[in-house]
Amino acid sequence: MAIAFSPKNYAIFFTALSPIFIIVYLIMDSAFYANIRSIVFIVGLLLAQMIGIGMRYIIPGNKKPWIKEGRSPTPEERASHDVCDVFEDPFGSAYLAPSTHAIFHSYTILYFFSGHFANPDKPGVLPISVLSIIAVLDLIFRKTSNCDNWSGLVWGIVIGGIIGLLYWNSVYYGWPGPYHVYLAKDKSQSKCKLKKAKFKCIQKRAPPV
Numbered sequence: 001m002a003i004a005f006s007p008k009n010y011a012i013f014f015t016a017l018s019p020i021f022i023i024v025y026l027i028m029d030s031a032f033y034a035n036i037r038s039i040v041f042i043v044g045l046l047l048a049q050m051i052g053i054g055m056r057y058i059i060p061g062n063k064k065p066w067i068k069e070g071r072s073p074t075p076e077e078r079a080s081h082d083v084c085d086v087f088e089d090p091f092g093s094a095y096l097a098p099s100t101h102a103i104f105h106s107y108t109i110l111y112f113f114s115g116h117f118a119n120p121d122k123p124g125v126l127p128i129s130v131l132s133i134i135a136v137l138d139l140i141f142r143k144t145s146n147c148d149n150w151s152g153l154v155w156g157i158v159i160g161g162i163i164g165l166l167y168w169n170s171v172y173y174g175w176p177g178p179y180h181v182y183l184a185k186d187k188s189q190s191k192c193k194l195k196k197a198k199f200k201c202i203q204k205r206a207p208p209v
Contacts, residue, residue, distance in 0.1 A: 011137070012141055015134065015138040015141050016084075016138070016141065017086060018134045018135075019101060019104045019105075020086070022108065022131070022134075023042065023045075026038040026041060035180070036176070036180055037181065037182055040171055040176065040180045041111065041181075041182070044107065044163065044167035044171070045104065045107055045108075047163060047167065048104075048159060048160050048167075049100060049103055049104075051159060052098045052100060052103045052159050052160075055097075055098055055155065055159065056095040056098070057095075059151070059155065062095045062096055062097050062151075063094050063095055063096070064094055064095070067094045084145065084148075085147075096148065096151065096152045097148075097149070097151045097152035097156070098152055098155035098156035098159050099139075099147075099148040099152040099153050099155070099156035100156065101138055101139065101142055101147075101148070101156065102139060102148065102152065102153045102154075102155070102157045102160060103156040103157075103160035103163075104160065105131070105134070105135035105138065105139065105157075105160065106135075106156060106157040106159075106160030106161040106164065107160035107164040108131055108135075108160075108164070109128060109131050109132060109135060109161075109164075110160070110161045110164035110168070111164040111167070111168050111181070111182070112124055112127060112128050112131060112182050112183055113128055114164070114165060114168040114181070115168070115172075115181045115182045115183030115184035116128060116183045118172065118178075118184045119183055119184050119185065124182075124183040127183070139153055172184060
C-alpha cells in the first residue's frame with residue numbers, strides 16, 4: 001500500500017531511511033571527488049554495528065517483551081515493528097538493545113565532529129547541524145513508535161560514539177591518514193594560495209637634467 005500524502009508521513013519516511021540516504025550521499029560524494037573517504041567511513045560504521053550486534057547477547061534483560069513472555073506479538077506490537085525496519089534484521093532480531101539507528105547517528109556525528117574539531121577553519125557547523133537534526137528526529141520517531149526503548153537508544157549512542165572517536169583517531173593519526181576523513185584536511189589546502197597582500201607606492205624623483 002502506498003504511503004498517504006501528508007507532511008508527517010513523508011517526514012517519517014525520510015527519517016526512517018536517513019541512514020541509507022546519508023550513506024548513499026557519501027558514496028556519491030566520493031565518486032564525484034575521486035576519494036575513498038566514504039569507504040573509510042563505512043568500514044568504521046560496519047565495525048561499530050558488529051560490536052553492537054555482539055553486545056545484544058551480553059546486555060541483560062534485552063529480549064523483546066513477547067519473546068520473554070513466550071507469546072505472539074499483539075497487533076499494536078506487530079504494527080509498530082512493521083514501520084521500524086525496511087529490511088528484516090538477520091542478526092538477533094529478538095533483541096532490543098543497542099539500537100542500530102542510535103549507533104549509526106552517534107558514530108556519524110562524532111566522526112564528523114572530530115574532523116571539524118581538528119580543522120582550524122572549523123568547516124563542519126552546517127553539516128553537523130543537519131546530521132544532528134536528522135538524528136534527533138529519527139530517534140524520536142523510533143522511541144514514540146516503540147521501535148527502540150531508552151536502553152536501546154542509550155546503548156547505541158554510547159557504542160557508536162566510542163567507536164566513532166576511536167576509529168577516527170586511528171585513521172587520522174595512523175592509516176590511511178588525515179586526508180581520508182571528513183572535514184579535517186584537504187589536499188587542496190596544501191597548494192599555494194594567493195593571500196591578501198599590501199602594496200606600497202613609492203614616487204621616484206625624476207633624474208636631474
